[in-house]
Amino acid sequence: MEPHGLSVLENPSPLQPAWRRRWRWAWRIATRSVRRALGLPVTMDSADRCLLEQRILPHYASRADIQRVLSIGTRWYTEAYEALFMHAFYATLDIDPRAARYGSRQRHVTDSASRAADHFPPASFDLILFNGVFGWGLDRRDEVEAAIEGFTLLLRAGGELVVGWNDVPRYRPFPFGELQALGALEPVPFAQTGACVWQLETDNRHRFEFWRKPLT
Numbered sequence: 001m002e003p004h005g006l007s008v009l010e011n012p013s014p015l016q017p018a019w020r021r022r023w024r025w026a027w028r029i030a031t032r033s034v035r036r037a038l039g040l041p042v043t044m045d046s047a048d049r050c051l052l053e054q055r056i057l058p059h060y061a062s063r064a065d066i067q068r069v070l071s072i073g074t075r076w077y078t079e080a081y082e083a084l085f086m087h088a089f090y091a092t093l094d095i096d097p098r099a100a101r102y103g104s105r106q107r108h109v110t111d112s113a114s115r116a117a118d119h120f121p122p123a124s125f126d127l128i129l130f131n132g133v134f135g136w137g138l139d140r141r142d143e144v145e146a147a148i149e150g151f152t153l154l155l156r157a158g159g160e161l162v163v164g165w166n167d168v169p170r171y172r173p174f175p176f177g178e179l180q181a182l183g184a185l186e187p188v189p190f191a192q193t194g195a196c197v198w199q200l201e202t203d204n205r206h207r208f209e210f211w212r213k214p215l216t
Helices: 018-037 047-061 097-102 113-118 141-154 180-184
Strands: 008-012 068-072 089-094 107-110 125-131 155-166 197-201 206-212
Touching: 047 125, 047 155, 047 197, 047 206, 068 113, 089 097, 097 107, 113 141, 125 141, 141 155, 141 180
Parallel strands: 008 197, 068 089, 068 125, 089 107, 125 155
Antiparallel strands: 155 206, 197 206
């Protein structure tokens, strides 16, 4: 049973044969090399990234109330996200100094997600994106608790938090739903699905969770 009353939308995506996965991998590498050479944005062609980039991010980018965005975690495949929010203030944060080259042109911070609230005023964001960080470096329970507490402080009332993580033992240091800091947030249905969780049935079982800071 899902904690915090989360409603779940499952999105089955059966595994492809090994030969097809290898062919797609080789094609992606070649395509990225060409796009880099041409100076074009490069993204990652995985089921969860496609869902994020084609459904979730465009939804938030189209909303008039989303004017200030903080994205946690930057890599080569996130560099193009700033262009989706060209109308908004878009800030990024990553603990790796080498990742700064892929960060926001407006404001980038090099620090841990657990200290995000040290760098911005309270209630300064309408949306925080926290995808692919939990279980990929931010693993300690106390640090994840501190990160969620900080995000809650940084969100305005009614602001939203999108969390994406792999629900498999290798990348799940502990059940995300056990975090006490989530008690200060409330699940919010994603407009396109009516569910608070979008679960992919891929090999990494990536899932997106949608949270909101209460209005009162």
